[in-house]
Amino acid sequence: MSSANSNEDLKVVEICAGAGGQSLGLERAGFRHQLAVELDGHAVATLKRNQPDWEVRQGDVADAGVWDPEEYKGVDLFAGGVPCPPFSIAGKQMGATDERDLFAWAIEACGRMQPRALLLENVRGLSANRFSAYRQHVLDQLHEYGYVGEWKLLHASDFGVPQLRPRFVLVAMAKEHAEYFTWPETLGTPKPTVGETLLDLMQARGWEGAEDWAKRADSIAPTIVGGSKRHGGADLGPTRAKRAWAELGVDALGVADAAPGPGWEPGPGVPGPKLTTEMVARIQGWKGGFSEWQFEGRKTAVYRQIGNAFPPPVAEAVGRSIARALRKEGPRHELIESTSAVHDPVYKVLRGATRPLAADQIIAKLAKAGISMDVPEVERHLSHLGRDFEVQTIQRSSGAYAYTLGEFKAFTGQEDHQRHDFFVHQRAKIS
Template sequence: MSSLRVVEICAGAGGQALGLELAGFEHALAVELDPMAAETLKLNRPKWDVRVGDVADPAVWDPEQFRDVDLLAGGVPCPPFSIAGKQLGANDERDLFAWAVELCGIMRPRALMLENVRGLSAPRFSAYRQHVLDRLNELGYVADWRLLHASDYGVPQLRPRFVLVALREEDAPYFIWPEASPVGRTVGEELVDLMAANGWKHASHWAGRANKIAPTIVGGSKKHGGADLGPTRAKRAWRDMGVDGLGVADAAPSADAPEDHDPKLTVEMVARLQGWDEKKWHFAGRKTSKYRQIGNAFPPPVARAIGRQIVAALNHEGEPRVHTEAVAHDEVYRVLRAATDPLTIAEIFERIDGSLTLEEIELRLKHLMRDFNMQPIDSESGEPAYKLGDFRAFIGQDDHVRHEYLAQMRSKVS
């Protein structure tokens, strides 16, 4: 059987790449904006074709040259959807999710896999998700979203990620999401040998304190300073496990560190908690850059679990499932999309058979107006009416504000 080929965009330091490789994919191309993360890819896989630069820049790569690749995958920027941010969605200049979906119309991959933060699963982005599903359906794909937790796939941290998988209609019946297999090791069990590397005699005692699953490791961005283990709540959780979250250490505790010492994690420790074998995958750059690359990555074991299921689907393994209608993420969006004339809230309520209250419809409309060009207009009844306009997201437009933003902020984008 010939190997399956993947093109990976926004590849980062290779968490998803390694997982997909272990699942059976061969990289035809990897594209990454951050030079140091790209250097990490080259360091570990020198034979790969790694392109450095803006993934949407035609001077960096030509999607047409990779038509009919088996898988298009990527971890597109998460700030547009992050709960910790402004959740600007399609209005965020960094948003590449919709652009990646449009690539399916150019490249015609057999499968698409995109991962992002949990925030994309929130009600705020229900219309955005519905637009993605409907657009993929127009392009001939069957798509589904799923919220997955890294701790269910062999990684000792929570790390929820929202994943989109889409396949061509002939392959989709063979895809099933990977079954959860909860982690059997805690932070203490995973790191006790690294904590004892310099002879710390209390490492076993520390491991007993750290007998838990870690909170989500946060890599941060170039814009917000150095390495630490996340916001206040996360640091508190780390402290309860005997870990100082205010930075990353250069080395494991010394042999004479006291029993009540709360050590900081090293880069190697963070890599292991992300599912990497720190002895087999090496990171380029200085400590903060390494930590940022690791913390922002998709854990390899999770990518491998999903990748294996995509491989099985592409090989038509098992019995095909009967296709069922995809879950509707936003009925208000679907009603407006099908309407030829503007609709009032009362008319929308009638067309969705009362599945949402009038107040819920009004809130959905507010969300829609953030991602689509639409403003209320006066109707004959005097009530405001709504008509769905164009999607505001970047999908490759030459005049989109994203180009100006990237030109001005290139050094701070990560």
Template sequence: MASFEVVEICAGAGGQALGLERAGFEHALAVELDQNACNTLRENRSEWKVAQGDVASEDTWKPADYEGVALLAGGVPCPPFTIAGKQLGATDERDLFAWAIELAGVVRPRALLLENVRGLSMPRFAGYRQHVLDRLASLGYVAFWQLLQASDFGVPQLRPRFVLVAMKPEDAPYFEWPEPAEHTPSVGEAVVDLMGSNGWRGADAWAKRASKIAPTIVGGSKKHGGADLGPTRAKRAWAEMGVDALGVADEAPLPGADFTGKPGPKLTCEMVARIQGWSDDYDWNFTGRKTTKYRQIGNAFPPPVAAAVGSSIMRAFKHVGVPQQRESVEHDPIYRVLRESDGFVTFNQLVRAVGRPIDAPEIERRISLLSRDFHIEVNEDKALPSYKLGAFRAFVGQEDHDRHELFMKYQARIS
């Protein structure tokens, strides 16, 4: 039987790794910055090769050593794109998405799988996404984007993730996004056994109240305090399900526990892991103290989602099913026409590229968004300005990029 090996970058504590293993992939290498997450990976799979350090440094690993691997996968840092953040994109020192695309040109995998937050799917990053598609096409890949909800794959929380899959032209016609699971348990169904594990008599009644899908588990960061279940809106949603979201408990409630004046009990790390998709079918142990465990769990890609996408990639590798003609998707026509021009592009050319009536303020707004990720030169000699696309601002491996200095400065709080 052919071996399908995966190199996983920004592997975290193993959510994606476990799912890909379930889909039939064998890990050639897992690369991760955080020591605690590396400890967890080694604890669970001692046979895996785990490299700790800056994934973009050849002191950590040498990408060329893994040329031709079946799958290059990873969950690169989310803060550059998160809706709750500043959405700095290409100018955020944590942005490794563009670098990962260039990495595919070195490793030359049969397929690429990258996942990130929903924010990357928003209009703010239309030009960034178009650049990614164009660059992958130039490297010989056919790429697909899809917004996936964890709750569609048996995971009892929303957790939208924007997933990129890129494949060689001979495999791409066989790729299809996975179908939703037949059943997704509620929070109560998923963890009632854990909530009652110390004999708490209110567990069954609590489970009936918690008969909903959870909001997205938020892992937090080293920069912002300890473990809790998210921002104010999320805490309100948890309270409606009878969960005190102001922290994480050390253990399940005791038999006579009384939560008068509180929404209900707090979740334990084990319960959070269950809500994140770990279960008897996806058994995994997390190392470290409570807050460390919580961050590892909360920042992970749910294993069942990774397994579903990984299985779709595996079927495409094996050419299962009827091949489909794939239509290319255009994310930003303004970026495209700027990219295709050697000189300045006029206002009227941009309007034609969009294909519908559009006024000057809208063009200016779209150019302003693009200028956050690309250098844009503006010529205002005429009544309406013209524009010329310059260099991509993102880190793609440059030795003199600001990313290196900022990474070293803030390394202690990057997670």
């Protein structure tokens, strides 16, 4: 893996680039795009409008006809925000068996590309116990490729974004650089509120009630959701989120074409004005130095691009931490691998086993490692494992069941994987 001069821009290849939230943040952190790949035509048009000098390609990132990861071997950073539905509650948390899952494919591509660093972000759901074995498999795979990986749950509101928006982020790099990596420091309090963030936009057309509205909207926003092409037009989220928006004086049942004008008053049962796409973009972090970004498409398409984005300030903060580590700036520290971090101990036991193990044998091996677990807990882990991995079960003469960990079910590029047929038939509905 090559080294980088501290005076030179670092290079990044980004997949599932969307409308450029992560792209913009990484650019401000000192990275320059060698390539950006995105499926959605509106998002591609947005990227090309804002970054006409970039190489932007439209298509399925797993399609060899769109790009070849091996052509970018040794790039400084391989980054992306792969599809969230496989790990979200709304997407039923199907994980490796969800044909939209590209996380495992991205890890495989990382092994082929051998970038100096990897950055992948996804929804909070990936941090749940349901996916502990999936995460463990990812870290083990990265270790085999020569990387030290670490997961971290980041909240956008800790980086100046007036929104909850927790994102689960994976950063991996070679040991020589991982020793210098630290997660970015948060900005602390006070956190910007929806009211102070949007006041000038609410006043833009002369609405007299803007200042009173801003006083009411004195908290951060619930998570902006981009929604899916499978569903209807733009609105600000599920029922629970709509209630939270109503408390802030925002009508979440859609997106407005313009800010309220002089004399505007909410109708019966309406908590306040709707937000425009410009307002939503600002809540997503397109403000200050990020505010000149222009989105292509009609209102719903623009809203979805914004809602599905990684907030630029968060991407910038993580990007700066990665850049410092690649340049070996700052103090060295103990690597996470030296602390033997384990996400799923049952997975680790079965992965290292040379023969089928019964629940009591798994418990005994865990006890030797100082981990206490009873039979119901082991069975819960096995149930989760069976959703993402082939788990072979045999019944012994004693009546007890023994288990062997088999293949990972996720798509990693297999030519005979069911994802190919799904993609052909559902492409128009994939977000």
